[in-house]
Amino acid sequence: MTMRILGNLRDGVGESPFWNPRDTKVWSVDITGKVVITRDLEDGVTTCFPTDDLPTALALDPGGGAIVSFAKGVARWTDGKAGSLIKAEADPMMRLNEGACDPSGRMWVASMENNLSEDMQPREQTRACGRLFRIDTDRAVPVTEPEFGIPNTMVWSPERDRFYLGDSLRNTIWVWDYDDATGDISNRRIHVSGGPGVPDGSCIDAEGFLWTARFGAGRVIRYNPSGQQDREILLPVQNPTATTFAGSDMSTLIVTSARFGMEDPTDEDGAMMAVETNVTGHPENWFAP
Numbered sequence: 001m002t003m004r005i006l007g008n009l010r011d012g013v014g015e016s017p018f019w020n021p022r023d024t025k026v027w028s029v030d031i032t033g034k035v036v037i038t039r040d041l042e043d044g045v046t047t048c049f050p051t052d053d054l055p056t057a058l059a060l061d062p063g064g065g066a067i068v069s070f071a072k073g074v075a076r077w078t079d080g081k082a083g084s085l086i087k088a089e090a091d092p093m094m095r096l097n098e099g100a101c102d103p104s105g106r107m108w109v110a111s112m113e114n115n116l117s118e119d120m121q122p123r124e125q126t127r128a129c130g131r132l133f134r135i136d137t138d139r140a141v142p143v144t145e146p147e148f149g150i151p152n153t154m155v156w157s158p159e160r161d162r163f164y165l166g167d168s169l170r171n172t173i174w175v176w177d178y179d180d181a182t183g184d185i186s187n188r189r190i191h192v193s194g195g196p197g198v199p200d201g202s203c204i205d206a207e208g209f210l211w212t213a214r215f216g217a218g219r220v221i222r223y224n225p226s227g228q229q230d231r232e233i234l235l236p237v238q239n240p241t242a243t244t245f246a247g248s249d250m251s252t253l254i255v256t257s258a259r260f261g262m263e264d265p266t267d268e269d270g271a272m273m274a275v276e277t278n279v280t281g282h283p284e285n286w287f288a289p
Helices: none
Strands: 003-005 014-020 025-030 035-040 046-050 055-060 066-070 073-078 094-101 107-113 132-136 139-142 151-156 162-167 172-179 184-193 198-204 210-215 219-223 229-234 240-246 252-257 273-276
Touching: 014 055, 014 252, 025 055, 025 240, 035 055, 066 094, 066 107, 073 094, 094 151, 107 151, 151 210, 162 184, 162 198, 172 198, 184 210, 210 252, 219 240
Parallel strands: 014 240, 055 094, 151 198, 198 240
Antiparallel strands: 003 273, 014 025, 025 035, 035 046, 055 066, 066 073, 094 107, 107 132, 132 139, 151 162, 162 172, 172 184, 198 210, 210 219, 210 240, 219 229, 240 252, 252 273
């Protein structure tokens, strides 16, 4: 496999890569940098759009713009500006972290106790109390009870019958049965537990295999639908954060990474990487207002 780095920008905490074949750009966010970013897949040309709040995830809107999960809530994002917030958590010590759209275009987000201080320094968490929410028009509907430490990996299977969600603090990814008509999830069980590093963001390919960034372990691992490791890709960064597929044939694996909090980051830490594979990826789900 060949790998290249897209552009010269290095993210504090890069997350939520999303391929847009219409403009041949990979969209993403830098949480600690407070920017929404686009990088051209071919030449790496990079554009940043500053945000007032911490952007934690996004999904593109086919009508233009995106829906963005910020620390304090979810908002439509158009022409570089965020609209009114849909708040999920009332507790000021909580923030949103992971977010993605389901196959029907509904936005889902998950919360956590805020691990960042107001001056953007790492803050120790004291409780695992994050929840999963589904955005319903103008409100956030809780789907689970408070339990998550650092929710990550929010993915649906190509067949629209499985939903995956992980917790980096518990080093576990679960899978539920998923009803696309209602948006309901049920029958939760462990999909992956343990392994090198901890699970961060994931994507899925056309065969239903999960590609998970293993934060702290410098690699992406591909898991089969039974949760067994199929292959791994070693990376020149310590903290890969999220994955997606891009390109005209959807075989280019995009990996974001983080350098925030590292004592001695390398030149590559925080980069967005493009890895050529022999696998066809499944596209991200777009927002359907």
